[in-house]
Amino acid sequence: MYRNRNRQGITFVEVILAFLILGVIFLPIFFFLTGAVKDTEKFYTETTAISRAKFIMDSMMFQIPWWAIKDGNPCGFTSYNSVSKKTVTGVSSLLRRAVPKMFGDGCTTGNPEEFKGDGLFVCRKGFQYRARAKVVDLDYDSTSANPVVFSIPIPGTPDRHEFQINQLVSKRDDKFNLIKKIIVQVKWSNSKNKDPDSDPQARSIFLVGFKSDLEG
């Protein structure tokens, strides 16, 4: 019987070799894709942090009354107006709703009318974020060496109308104050279910604003 010696199939060795070559090609691709997924999560956490910092800063700059924000690190929030010596109902309900949404767990104090600008929240994917706001009163006494001055030139003369803060406002909470410096920090861990406080690789973003007393 005649045998065709010129067979055209694929040998087992050739198949193994092909798989080996494919493996060599696809291994870096696999690593790249895994890295890309991790990067996507990294950008997701960063976006969530930015969005939360914006929410906090918007609320503090434009929603919460100037007098209701107390200086400190973390800052405080109160619905008790020290000038009228009353708890303001509208501000009280605003703070009760807004502050826990801004900072998450841990922002409450023993007093239901007072909150602190500090807390921990967890996103839907399980990443943990810590948010904190620091407020510094730029009041006359603490900045008296170089205070913010309010001045306007007098036309036709080299002189200016110049006023110090203590000439323009009466003391409130023992301070002559018109401007507060607000710094918001959101810190997060890129590892799921890990408190950023215990993660040396934790990342942070900041926002800075100056809130003026437009209500007095």
Place this chain on the structure above:
Amino acid sequence: MKDRRGVAIVVVLFFAFSIAIILFFMASSNTNLAYQNKQTLYQMQAYYLAHSGMQHAKLQLRLLPKETYEFFAKNGTGNPYADIDSSNYPPTAMGVFSKNNAGYDLFKTNKAPDEKFPYGGRYYIEKLELLGSHDRMKMVQDGYRVVVKANVDGGRGKTFEEEISEELIVSRFTGGIK
């Protein structure tokens, strides 16, 4: 039978080229996301600085309505609020981008001193103009347009800018005396 030698190399090259293109676009898309997040943050910071400047201008208008009006009434030229510039006063002067700011942390003791900032930046009043004055009553109302500019130093020579403009009405009590 046609000679098909060399077809394999073409197929392999096409395959490799396609994969390279896919990987390139995936990598650049991720790089873009990182860049956009950074841009968003700095631009947002410039936005809050601009609003800080606007609040500062409103505060001065509220405190000094008479002095501000008199500047324009006496044909004053230029910007009477040029002094409202965060870099003029140490408590508001954020300075420029600095690597020293990298360790800034509100959660750590002594890592966020009161006089320091995590960013470099500035706000200032670009323009203040009197649009009109309604003065037929004891309570006079003046209309102003305020233009505020802010910039944030993003490091490596990059600056992020924001400009906002508002028209305001300010009440000024004259007691009937003009």
